[in-house]
Amino acid sequence: MYYSKKTVEPVVEETAIWKCSNESCVCWMRENFAFEETPICPICRSIMEKNNKMLPTLYNNNNSQKEVK
Template sequence: MFFGKRNPLEKEEEQLVSTEIYSCSDDGCIGWMRKNFVSADLLCPMCGSSMDSGVRDLPKI
């Protein structure tokens, strides 16, 4: 019997979409989240600082 390596199947490229996000305003914190998942008080879940709106190219969900 012969067990050769198969060529890996080509993965489909992830589609990046411009997505509205909120990122932490504190310079020492790297927290951010999509607009769909942000809490009503607009506070960073990691440090508690306020969050600023912005846009990032993220994979489509």
């Protein structure tokens, strides 16, 4: 018997992210996974800017992340 495992391609959509403003830093994070309203880069401590990126869909079930201050 032959069984084939069908690979399902992930759904890719435009996602809101925070991107480091420092040109030499490559840090970014999804907006819905950020702990602060306006995060600071965890690598170089620069200001992060809003941006968009094509990423696979992930769901954040913890709705209270941004409420913690």
